[in-house]
Amino acid sequence: MGLNFDINFMFTAMQQAIKYSWVTMLLAVVPFVSGITLGTVIALIRIYNVRILGRLLQLYIVITKGTPVMLQILIIYFAVIQGFDLFAQGVNLSIRSKDINLIYIAFAALAFFGTANISESIRGALAAVDCGQYEAAYSVGLTRQQALRRIILPQALPVALPMLCSNLIGLVKASSLVFMISVTDLMNAALIPANTNYKYLEAYIAAAIVYWIINIVIEKISFLLERRLDARKREVLV
Amino acid sequence: MGEFFDARLVCEYFPQLLSRLPITLLLVAAATVIGLAVGTVLALFRLYKIPVFNQVAIFYISFMRGTPILVQMFVIYYGLPAVLMTIGININRWDRLIFVILTYGLNLGAFLAEIIRAAVAGVPVGQTEAAYSVGMTRMQTFFRIVAPQALLAAMPSMGINIVGLLQDSSIAFALGIIDVMGKARSIGASTYHTLEAYVGAAIIFLVISLLLEKGCSIIEKRLSMKIIGDRG
Numbered sequence: 001m002g003l004n005f006d007i008n009f010m011f012t013a014m015q016q017a018i019k020y021s022w023v024t025m026l027l028a029v030v031p032f033v034s035g036i037t038l039g040t041v042i043a044l045i046r047i048y049n050v051r052i053l054g055r056l057l058q059l060y061i062v063i064t065k066g067t068p069v070m071l072q073i074l075i076i077y078f079a080v081i082q083g084f085d086l087f088a089q090g091v092n093l094s095i096r097s098k099d100i101n102l103i104y105i106a107f108a109a110l111a112f113f114g115t116a117n118i119s120e121s122i123r124g125a126l127a128a129v130d131c132g133q134y135e136a137a138y139s140v141g142l143t144r145q146q147a148l149r150r151i152i153l154p155q156a157l158p159v160a161l162p163m164l165c166s167n168l169i170g171l172v173k174a175s176s177l178v179f180m181i182s183v184t185d186l187m188n189a190a191l192i193p194a195n196t197n198y199k200y201l202e203a204y205i206a207a208a209i210v211y212w213i214i215n216i217v218i219e220k221i222s223f224l225l226e227r228r229l230d231a232r233k234r235e236v237l238v
Numbered sequence: 239m240g241e242f243f244d245a246r247l248v249c250e251y252f253p254q255l256l257s258r259l260p261i262t263l264l265l266v267a268a269a270t271v272i273g274l275a276v277g278t279v280l281a282l283f284r285l286y287k288i289p290v291f292n293q294v295a296i297f298y299i300s301f302m303r304g305t306p307i308l309v310q311m312f313v314i315y316y317g318l319p320a321v322l323m324t325i326g327i328n329i330n331r332w333d334r335l336i337f338v339i340l341t342y343g344l345n346l347g348a349f350l351a352e353i354i355r356a357a358v359a360g361v362p363v364g365q366t367e368a369a370y371s372v373g374m375t376r377m378q379t380f381f382r383i384v385a386p387q388a389l390l391a392a393m394p395s396m397g398i399n400i401v402g403l404l405q406d407s408s409i410a411f412a413l414g415i416i417d418v419m420g421k422a423r424s425i426g427a428s429t430y431h432t433l434e435a436y437v438g439a440a441i442i443f444l445v446i447s448l449l450l451e452k453g454c455s456i457i458e459k460r461l462s463m464k465i466i467g468d469r470g
Contacts, residue, residue, distance in 0.1 A: 066444040067440045067443050068405040068408035071408060072440075079433060177409070201320060215305070
């Protein structure tokens, strides 16, 4: 009987997927960048044990790490949509939730998920720097900020890099879940041509290949960066 | 849509959501068993660098780690019956849950393979040499000296991956599985209190994840007591 696999159609779907792959990359990169910014702040707050804030942020991280991304996306989506409508009705605005571009909700939801993971990576990297380094920096008269910027962060970065890379890959993969709130990303784009002829297998394989390529490229870039950082560190030591 | 959020409804939906918990747990348990088996075999291919199998394992692990599990699920759901049809096996009537369990098991296997490989490779060579020097065979060395130490080293990462599997299981509803997540969705669709249903599901997932983590750390402690405990 032979395997009923339409390879030409797979390439058609792949073209669609590539055309929309920028949406997927945007969905991963925007939360990633905001996650690094917020995540560093959160990691520092937790490392310096700021009293109430540190506890609250720990709670945030336990909740995000303990619940599925799928639920986080859906809860934020419904909370924003329903909350916005109530708010708009309350203050007599003419715009409604259906006017919001859903990609912003996807950004917010993925950032909520990504920030927790990224801040844990950064916290782990900061904790991996030896205590003596902080003490040595203080003992030569550096302020806390100077010590962080000149001594601690440069040492923490190479440790954090592989973990941040896997955080970014995690975000690329998690972004496939935005199909639930009907954002057209790479995967949905690949499925559009399949909706007329039911060749879903070809479409999903096309999407998988494009995701795979994106993630391999991210891994390679991270690997190159790691090597550069390593080389620079050796230069400093010599 | 009168009220934004009614906390009482969350409690009201709890029993309905909990009634679907066995499906979620079955999925996680079955996938963990498959994942351990697949992961061990792949790790052995990689460790002993068996030609061809080693390359296949690298390819497989890279694919499973580089693509979303959602896509993998559909590839297996549409692909496996098509492939088996060519050799005359019809599995179109199989329960969808089987495809989901298979996907999650195969996916977990790729992640566990890397963990197991790193753990076994991380046992110092001196341990193996010491075992040989007291006259142990290769098998004895592996099962009595290397494997227990590797298991101990692998436990924390394995625990993290199994918790991750629990959370990924929430995507199974996309194939129409009525687990905790699927039930939350159907409650949301029939009552329009979507937010409350999802928050209820989130609480269940949170509690189960914390319990799983606790369980893993207890097993880890027990194991380390058993393996290296008598050293003090």
